Amino acid sequence: MNHAADITDPKELRVLDPATIDTASLCEQCGRCGSACPALIRQPNPTSLIRLIQLGLVTEALHSPLIWSCIGCEQCNAACPRKLDVAGAVRRLRRLSAREKDVCFPRIMLDFLTG
Amino acid sequence: MKMLAKGRILVVGGGIAGLTAAERLARAGAGVVLVEKSPYLGGRVARLHRYYPRMCPPRCGLEVLINNIRGFPHVETHLLTEVIDVKKASSGIHTVTLLKKPRRVMDTCTACGLCETACPAEKKTSFCSQAIKAIRGPGDWAHPATFWVDEGMCRGRDCSLCVQACPEQAVDLSQQPEETDLDVQGIIIATGTELYDASLIKEYGYGRLPGVITAMELESFFRPDGPAGGLPVHPATGEPLRRVAFIQCAGSRNANHLPYCSGYCCTVTLKQVEYLHQSLKDVQTWIFYQDIRTPGNREEYYRHVREEYRPVFIRGLPSSIKYRPETGELTVKCVDTLSRKEVRGRFDLVVLATGMAPPALPEFYGIERDGSGFFSGHIPCEPTELRRPGIWAAGSVQSPMDAEESVKSALAAVAQCLVKLRQQPAAFPALDQRKCDRCGRCVKECPYGACIPGSDGYPAADPGDCRGCGICQGGCPLLCINLPGYGSKKIEEVVDKVLTRGGPEMAILLFLCGNDAYPAWNSLIKQQKGKGLEGIMPMVVPCIGAVNAAWVSEALIGGLDGVMLAGCRPDQCHHAAGTSLAATRLDNLKETLTRMRLEPERVSLTQVTIDDSLKLFKEIQNFKSSLEKLGPNPFK
Numbered sequence: 001m002n003h004a005a006d007i008t009d010p011k012e013l014r015v016l017d018p019a020t021i022d023t024a025s026l027c028e029q030c031g032r033c034g035s036a037c038p039a040l041i042r043q044p045n046p047t048s049l050i051r052l053i054q055l056g057l058v059t060e061a062l063h064s065p066l067i068w069s070c071i072g073c074e075q076c077n078a079a080c081p082r083k084l085d086v087a088g089a090v091r092r093l094r095r096l097s098a099r100e101k102d103v104c105f106p107r108i109m110l111d112f113l114t115g
Numbered sequence: 116m117k118m119l120a121k122g123r124i125l126v127v128g129g130g131i132a133g134l135t136a137a138e139r140l141a142r143a144g145a146g147v148v149l150v151e152k153s154p155y156l157g158g159r160v161a162r163l164h165r166y167y168p169r170m171c172p173p174r175c176g177l178e179v180l181i182n183n184i185r186g187f188p189h190v191e192t193h194l195l196t197e198v199i200d201v202k203k204a205s206s207g208i209h210t211v212t213l214l215k216k217p218r219r220v221m222d223t224c225t226a227c228g229l230c231e232t233a234c235p236a237e238k239k240t241s242f243c244s245q246a247i248k249a250i251r252g253p254g255d256w257a258h259p260a261t262f263w264v265d266e267g268m269c270r271g272r273d274c275s276l277c278v279q280a281c282p283e284q285a286v287d288l289s290q291q292p293e294e295t296d297l298d299v300q301g302i303i304i305a306t307g308t309e310l311y312d313a314s315l316i317k318e319y320g321y322g323r324l325p326g327v328i329t330a331m332e333l334e335s336f337f338r339p340d341g342p343a344g345g346l347p348v349h350p351a352t353g354e355p356l357r358r359v360a361f362i363q364c365a366g367s368r369n370a371n372h373l374p375y376c377s378g379y380c381c382t383v384t385l386k387q388v389e390y391l392h393q394s395l396k397d398v399q400t401w402i403f404y405q406d407i408r409t410p411g412n413r414e415e416y417y418r419h420v421r422e423e424y425r426p427v428f429i430r431g432l433p434s435s436i437k438y439r440p441e442t443g444e445l446t447v448k449c450v451d452t453l454s455r456k457e458v459r460g461r462f463d464l465v466v467l468a469t470g471m472a473p474p475a476l477p478e479f480y481g482i483e484r485d486g487s488g489f490f491s492g493h494i495p496c497e498p499t500e501l502r503r504p505g506i507w508a509a510g511s512v513q514s515p516m517d518a519e520e521s522v523k524s525a526l527a528a529v530a531q532c533l534v535k536l537r538q539q540p541a542a543f544p545a546l547d548q549r550k551c552d553r554c555g556r557c558v559k560e561c562p563y564g565a566c567i568p569g570s571d572g573y574p575a576a577d578p579g580d581c582r583g584c585g586i587c588q589g590g591c592p593l594l595c596i597n598l599p600g601y602g603s604k605k606i607e608e609v610v611d612k613v614l615t616r617g618g619p620e621m622a623i624l625l626f627l628c629g630n631d632a633y634p635a636w637n638s639l640i641k642q643q644k645g646k647g648l649e650g651i652m653p654m655v656v657p658c659i660g661a662v663n664a665a666w667v668s669e670a671l672i673g674g675l676d677g678v679m680l681a682g683c684r685p686d687q688c689h690h691a692a693g694t695s696l697a698a699t700r701l702d703n704l705k706e707t708l709t710r711m712r713l714e715p716e717r718v719s720l721t722q723v724t725i726d727d728s729l730k731l732f733k734e735i736q737n738f739k740s741s742l743e744k745l746g747p748n749p750f751k
Contacts, residue, residue: 032432035431035435035448048455081370096181
């Protein structure tokens with residue numbers, strides 16, 4: 001992003017998905033989930049995705065290709081020193097993105113899958 | 116064999132903390148028995164290359180301590196010896212059972228090393244250490260300069276090659292272990308702790324991947340007895356190190372390993388970065404970290420290393436390490452959480468900065484561990500005392516510590532220990548032997564283990580052991596223990612006062628714990644200026660556990676309308692068990708009250724902290740209104 005994003009309270013997410021808010025607020029950003037993730041398209045990596053939630057940048061998180069490229073292997077959960085459910089957060093964000101008007105399956109994933 | 120030692124202190128552990136404690140106690144004139152499990156004194160500090168922040172060799176400090184200790188005739192040192200049992204023999208005296216394992220080499224040894232050359236039993240413990248023999252000597256530095264036989268590796272008397280090789284006939288393979296009982300006045304536990312086993316952190320492949328080592332192993336690289344005789348080269352290839360990665364928090368601050376921060380590993384890494392850059396011109400260093408924790412004056416050292424040697428700091432922890440056998444390189448991949456980029460690096464050597472695991476000390480004699488499994492003592496009031504007067508902890512058995520903190524905690528333990536040896540008589544519970552039936556309840560309930568049955572069966576405590584909480588007085592069924600200033604006599608006076616005053620107004624006796632509830636009450640009086648507190652008679656006790664249930668029933672029979680007890684929160688109770696004991700005693704009393712046709716609601720226990728004056732006020736008001744509903748005491 002070129003311009004500074006507003007840091008906000010993810011009010012809507014607090015109602016719709018308190019578990020993800022919980023996961024994000026307990027995360028210490030050690031980076032281990034990010035390096036454990038084997039998904040081919042990590043934009044952003046799981047650590048940074050959680051960071052977006054911490055900053056309240058929910059829209060950016062819902063638009064990220066990672067939530068579609070996650071293969072649900074839960075390597076991130078195994079790497080987490082706080083035993084947080086990172087994979088669960090990604091899964092729930094994927095579901096929530098259906099509510100967003102302009103969110104669709106990302107082009108980059110489509111290109112990758114269709115070759 | 117039984118040796119009587121009066122004014123003698125047992126120091127368990129011959130590391131930096133134990134040696135400091137033993138030396139200072141000896142200088143103060145106390146008899147000292149120093150016990151060390153391993154064959155040499157010096158502990159982990161003797162295996163270090165340098166201390167931070169002055170970067171002096173640890174030998175210097177240890178040498179001074181050991182030389183001083185050797186000069187004192189009243190210090191006994193037992194090596195290869197462990198404490199296997201501790202009992203409280205009589206008030207103020209502990210009986211300790213020591214197990215002395217055989218060294219199998221006598222003091223006539225000149226450390227010539229011929230036996231080690233002859234010994235056929237050889238073993239290599241890790242890829243970055245030299246092979247060891249069953250009979251071996253001290254490393255680069257150790258005291259005493261005498262060899263020893265490793266029982267686990269020795270092939271026994273059938274082999275005896277070392278016996279034949281020794282020109283001094285100092286090897287004796289027939290030595291057997293022996294047990295000794297010892298009476299001591301105090302024990303300083305300075306057994307230290309082990310570093311966390313890095314092989315448990317499976318993802319980093321320690322022990323499996325060549326080139327992954329711990330910080331302690333890197334330390335040995337720089338020592339003459341290290342894998343390459345003090346040269347910082349790769350242990351497998353012999354090439355000088357070029358690219359070295361340090362992984363911080365390896366197994367620390369992690370729910371799957373150690374949940375806590377050991378506090379010293381960051382500074383250790385900085386120190387080792389300094390070693391590497393000082394001894395190798397072309398080395399590059401990377402530090403993978405989550406937070407760099409260098410509090411106090413260590414920040415200065417952090418600045419120094421950062422500016423002088425310019426290591427690359429990467430804020431992100433790797434989740435695995437990969438090894439390429441073709442090139443012998445280790446690949447570390449991680450997310451740099453500052454740039455949100457994934458980064459990858461190839462290294463010759465990866466150093467895991469491991470923390471300290473909780474001490475593996477046997478549970479004996481009810482000494483307390485904290486939530487992390489360390490013997491931290493009663494923080495902050497009695498930081499070295501383990502709620503067992505006469506037993507103190509020093510060094511890393513208390514919490515993860517570096518050498519500096521270990522020395523500080525050893526000095527604190529010595530100070531506590533000397534206080535006990537020079538104890539002046541203080542307020543002390545008096546026992547009326549004519550009334551006592553030796554039921555042993557005080558012995559059972561004393562939270563410090565200070566009260567023990569004497570040879571005549573009557574309970575007794577050493578004035579130096581007693582902390583004056585009065586819990587013994589509170590529990591005594593026959594009211595034969597009296598803490599000066601707080602005893603049964605005083606309560607009789609208060610009850611008499613109410614009786615002589617008579618009158619219909621409400622009278623409530625309020626017991627206040629001296630630590631928390633009394634200060635809360637004090638500020639309450641100031642706030643309320645007596646309003647709403649009419650008819651309350653406050654009475655201070657050192658701990659709410661010092662209130663005897665008989666006092667409560669006596670007060671109610673004497674015509675008081677209600678009795679209220681205000682103690683600390685159980686997790687804050689200065690004497691550990693006071694509030695919970697008071698609760699149990701009042702529960703038992705309620706039955707008695709019902710039988711006497713008195714409402715059990717006339718007694719109440721509340722928990723307040725020092726700043727809870729408003730809560731105390733509310734509780735008092737609630738209690739008052741419930742008493743109003745009950746009406747005046749029928750015994751009035």
